[in-house]
Amino acid sequence: MKNTVLALLSLILIVAIVNLLTGLGVIGGATGGSGSGTNYDYKALNAQQMDAIGFKAIADEEGLDISEEGEINFPKEMVDKISKNAMLPRTITEVEKDGGWEFVSVTSDNYYIFRKAK
Numbered sequence: 586m587k588n589t590v591l592a593l594l595s596l597i598l599i600v601a602i603v604n605l606l607t608g609l610g611v612i613g614g615a616t617g618g619s620g621s622g623t624n625y626d627y628k629a630l631n632a633q634q635m636d637a638i639g640f641k642a643i644a645d646e647e648g649l650d651i652s653e654e655g656e657i658n659f660p661k662e663m664v665d666k667i668s669k670n671a672m673l674p675r676t677i678t679e680v681e682k683d684g685g686w687e688f689v690s691v692t693s694d695n696y697y698i699f700r701k702a703k
Contacts, residue, residue, distance in 0.1 A: 623702060626700065628698070635673070643675070
């Protein structure tokens with residue numbers, strides 16, 4: 586019984602030491618974790634900014650005119666193309682192409698978070 590307890594305590598100690606060394610980046614390479622050394626720049630866009638990017642991309646693709654105030658008149662037959670479900674993936678792709686950003690997440694208050702490596 587005493588041998589089993591000592592074996593389990595030794596195993597716990599070894600796992601704790603390996604976990605500490607991995608967290609410090611001594612073993613396990615430089616992937617993930619806080620000790621990885623990868624720094625990111627972050628960009629947060631609200632829903633209105635995302636919509637403006639998406640509408641502009643679709644207007645450019647369709648050859649529609651954009652007024653000086655930024656107004657775009659879409660024909661009624663384009664309703665399916667400019668719906669939120671159809672436009673959101675396109676908008677995310679447009680932001681990712683602009684400077685190598687990578688989509689990370691959406692917050693509960695509709696901020697779209699992007700990041701890129703420094």
